[in-house]
Amino acid sequence: MREPDALISTDALARILGRPEVRVFDCTTYLEPPPPGSDDPYIAVPGDKSFAAAHVAGAGFLDLQGEFSDQATRLRFTMPPVAQLEAAFGRHGIGDGTRVVLYSIGTMMWATRFWWMLKALGFDGAAVLDGGLDKWQAEGRPVESGPAKGYPPARFTARPRPGRFVDKQAVLAGMENAGTVIVNALGSQFHKGLEPSRYGRPGRVPGSVNVPAATLVDPQTKAFAPLAAAAARFTAAGVTPDKHVIAYCGGGISATIDLFLLHQLGYDDLALYDASMGEWAKDTALPIEQG
Template sequence: MHTTLIDASTLSQHLTDPHWVILDCRHDLMNAAWGRDVFAAGHIQNAQFAGIDDDLSGAKQGADGQFRGRHPLPERAKLIETLRAWGINDDSQVVAYDAHGGMYAARLWWLLRWIGHSAVAVLDGGLSAWQAQGLPLVTPVASRPQGQIAERPTLTRTVSVDEVVANLASGQQTVVDARANDRFRGENETIDPVGGHIPGARNRFFKDNLQADGRFKNAEQLKQDFAPLFASPETAIMQCGSGVTACHNLLALEVAGLHGAALYPGSWSEWCASPTRPIATGA
């Protein structure tokens, strides 16, 4: 069972294994159609497309009328329906990949853990690692029978915006922001019209989890990188722009053997939507 990362060679040996489900999570924040278009042009054999906006996120507005962020979590029952439509069962090994260092595949990895499924891994190095080994892409789309995956006790932890607000006073937990440094400082108005970060947050750009070749650093390197950021992973809250790339930091923590950090799903897009919540800028 693969629960964090999987290499291209291992995946290539299981392309026709009925117990394995492969999902393509490619996405472009500036062009919502791009992921599906490039999937149609070529993907790993037997992969299915998993859309960040349509499949891996929920309604932006909650039942109370409040804005929940740009990519809020899907309703759990709806997520289960989606996973079953992809043919996922309780004994399925799921593999997610993208072409962005795992920034979107990690969201699918986290969501499966959220509903209690541990046999899910991200293709280390993504599509680049696959093609670097001369492995092919195909255009036929896989068709699988309906799956029967059931929800089990969660393997993750989340915090609400109210809990993050309360933490401003208590300071018991450390918020770690996965956005690029310029966005964290409030200097990229193209992506973040309201710039800055949650007061007291630390910055850990998700790409810092990767080596030059796009694969993850080893466990010891990651453990050393995260050590200065918080006292223990149980006291850490991972966030980003909209709760997607924060999952990359959560995956890196699991690779490092640092378990127990929480995700703030609404992240910056939810936080900055209310003028009542404070904003810090600069380093």
């Protein structure tokens, strides 16, 4: 594993809880059906209610859509300006010298999304809780209820790493470049365009390969699959370390599970198509492929 400190077990988290430099955050968002006639693929609902019901002791809550997304676009969850992120992360007590643990409920993709954002901003002190709150509770570990107590504000200074987030022009260029592989993290039925898509036209970015994020996680424990199994899936799809990898999904969230594991496997040239199918499927000027 390239960066062991970027993945933390429930045992390891239990040992460091309460240390002054540790910041633990629930990152959960829920995607609910939109009202009839809406052009939105879903309604993003912050997981503050489930947080109030049960969370790791001392944890804070990060609202991805509310504080950490670009509010100037109709697309959900896209990266906002760096200054907005510096202010938001600082308000929650994240800064130099802090050790951040990110978790979510039901799926780790909300935690890996925040991990990828922090990584893109040059912050290397974040870890994803393997298995999230699901595994923590399944093991009978203690939780508390009520609102977040919060952490003392900190100064978050971004040191952006260019190229971690890319747009549709980069994807179009990648389609024509033999040195680029575009990876779709959605399920195979959506990759093939066999089912209607809530994002618009069914199908995939032409030429993209499919490594569903769901196949990289144990469905019972919610923890990551073994690295060897993940490596085999990527290799079988033609995703090799010599390639520039652009990952996408529906809204730039589940693809970060693929990117997290690719990073741990030693891949260096990784990018996320932030707008993903939320943009691509609706833009009829962009090509789409089925079958």
